Amino acid sequence: MNNVLAKLGLESDNLGACSGPDHWLNVGGEWITSLNPFDGEPIARVQCTNSGSYESIVVQASVSFRHWRTIPAPKRGDLVRDLGESLRRLKEPLGELISLETGKIKAEGVGEVQEMIDICDFAVGLSRQLYGLTIASERPEHRMSETWHPLGPIGIVTAFNFPAAVWSWNAALAAMCGDTMIWKPSELAPLTAVAIQHLANRVMADHGVQGVFCLAVGKGDIGALLCADSRIPLVSFTGSVATGRTVAHVVASRLGRTILELGGNNAIIVTENADLDLAVRAILFGAVGTAGQRCTSTRRIIVHESVGDALIARLVAAYKSIVLGDPLLPETLVGPLITAQAVAKMVSAIERAVASGGTLLTGGTLRPDVGPQFVEPAIVSVPSQTEVVREETFAPILYVMQYQTIEQAIALHNDVTQGLSSAIFTDSLRQAELFLSASGSDCGIANVNIGTSGAEIGGAFGGEKQTGGGRESGSDAWKSYMRRQTNTVNWGRSLPLAQGIKFG
Numbered sequence: 001m002n003n004v005l006a007k008l009g010l011e012s013d014n015l016g017a018c019s020g021p022d023h024w025l026n027v028g029g030e031w032i033t034s035l036n037p038f039d040g041e042p043i044a045r046v047q048c049t050n051s052g053s054y055e056s057i058v059v060q061a062s063v064s065f066r067h068w069r070t071i072p073a074p075k076r077g078d079l080v081r082d083l084g085e086s087l088r089r090l091k092e093p094l095g096e097l098i099s100l101e102t103g104k105i106k107a108e109g110v111g112e113v114q115e116m117i118d119i120c121d122f123a124v125g126l127s128r129q130l131y132g133l134t135i136a137s138e139r140p141e142h143r144m145s146e147t148w149h150p151l152g153p154i155g156i157v158t159a160f161n162f163p164a165a166v167w168s169w170n171a172a173l174a175a176m177c178g179d180t181m182i183w184k185p186s187e188l189a190p191l192t193a194v195a196i197q198h199l200a201n202r203v204m205a206d207h208g209v210q211g212v213f214c215l216a217v218g219k220g221d222i223g224a225l226l227c228a229d230s231r232i233p234l235v236s237f238t239g240s241v242a243t244g245r246t247v248a249h250v251v252a253s254r255l256g257r258t259i260l261e262l263g264g265n266n267a268i269i270v271t272e273n274a275d276l277d278l279a280v281r282a283i284l285f286g287a288v289g290t291a292g293q294r295c296t297s298t299r300r301i302i303v304h305e306s307v308g309d310a311l312i313a314r315l316v317a318a319y320k321s322i323v324l325g326d327p328l329l330p331e332t333l334v335g336p337l338i339t340a341q342a343v344a345k346m347v348s349a350i351e352r353a354v355a356s357g358g359t360l361l362t363g364g365t366l367r368p369d370v371g372p373q374f375v376e377p378a379i380v381s382v383p384s385q386t387e388v389v390r391e392e393t394f395a396p397i398l399y400v401m402q403y404q405t406i407e408q409a410i411a412l413h414n415d416v417t418q419g420l421s422s423a424i425f426t427d428s429l430r431q432a433e434l435f436l437s438a439s440g441s442d443c444g445i446a447n448v449n450i451g452t453s454g455a456e457i458g459g460a461f462g463g464e465k466q467t468g469g470g471r472e473s474g475s476d477a478w479k480s481y482m483r484r485q486t487n488t489v490n491w492g493r494s495l496p497l498a499q500g501i502k503f504g
């Protein structure tokens, strides 16, 4: 069996998905094989949840919720603290498993676990800060206030590319807020989910609770069950715009709530006075990091015509030095794409970009000598924002366009349907402030002299337009996992009505 699985306490190559304090359920569904995208070899098999075991998982999460919501928030924070401590102890092997299963380089896999630890720390602090407002009442001898209560068992559906961190953004906050949860991970990264659930089971057992964190491994059908289930008041969904559209429709039709974290088409504007050293480094990390498979990956460069050629020359030179290879080796910068279909989509997008007037400046070559799912990251210069440029191709393709005025650059920037992350590289205070103003970037995240990817957990994370409008992680994102109650107390001896209404 794989050494990494053993380090994470997973004792078999055939793993039943689990839910419960310390045992592995026979979850009855089909078996899926987790493949290593580097060489296409199987890592281990995981059994999916079927409709029967799904039912018992939801019942468990619902029953557990009735108890968990009564535990004071700072005590719930203790559980989240211990989850964070377990992650600290297992940071290396868990990071390695993420790398093995998704093909992202190990430094990014370990970074993803660090992000989980950070959000646990954040949630522990928040567990003593679930503040509500007090509000001046218009009626004498009345007091108004707002209290925040746990919401219920919630659903968390995640994408393949952040198989651990996205769960934790939701899970650490939701657990601290008093919710229980059912996680439906991507079928392309089920092992990471099983490893995390295993770890969460041990933490729950140490605290004498069960069913706070539950797992339902499966394909889209299990995600669809969660979305349609009226016992689940909130579904936090991370994935493509196409799937998110279905999720939004299904959950809205039962008047449930969603947090939608969907695709992006992130751009960087590079102005005439930008620090090109800084810009090149940020563009490289943003465009080729995680092999272009981040929701925040840099996909478009909008550069001032006076520095366009210089920037392109430096980017092309930087791309030539990229080392493709085994994601677990320290010298590797770019790993494989997740599936053969992802490779085909990248090749087809480059062909379409060239057919619509673009010029392939570097990359785009298949590299079977490195592995079956390797393609060299590509830069394509395009004369305008053609249809393919406006789409999110989940691969390392960077489209470069040139502009003359900053207003033109911002218009091009915003002229896509997605609205996740954005950046400007400039030494002009005026241009930077314009970009951050209401007339600037229309994205959920807007950066100055920092690339589009690599957000910190302290800020609220999410995007506008077809990215879905959800916010997770820091700031006041915790409010989405609770219900708000407005309380009015009459401590007097009369019953004045609001708006001065006299009745009877």
Ligand code: NAD
Binding pocket: 157, 158, 159, 160, 161, 162, 166, 184, 185, 186, 187, 218, 219, 220, 221, 222, 223, 224, 225, 227, 238, 239, 240, 241, 242, 243, 244, 246, 247, 260, 261, 262, 263, 264, 294, 295, 296, 392, 394, 420, 462, 463, 467
């Ligand atoms: P995907 O949409 O193919 O799958 C996402 C999840 O949805 C998987 O777990 C899948 O099994 C599940 N699913 C499929 N059909 C479903 C249905 N009918 N109901 C409920 N769930 C269903 O996405 P992917 O290829 O795994 O991930 C890549 C996409 O995710 C990209 O578009 C990327 O930008 C986006 N993403 C967004 C963020 C963000 O925070 N905005 C973060 C990571 C990834």
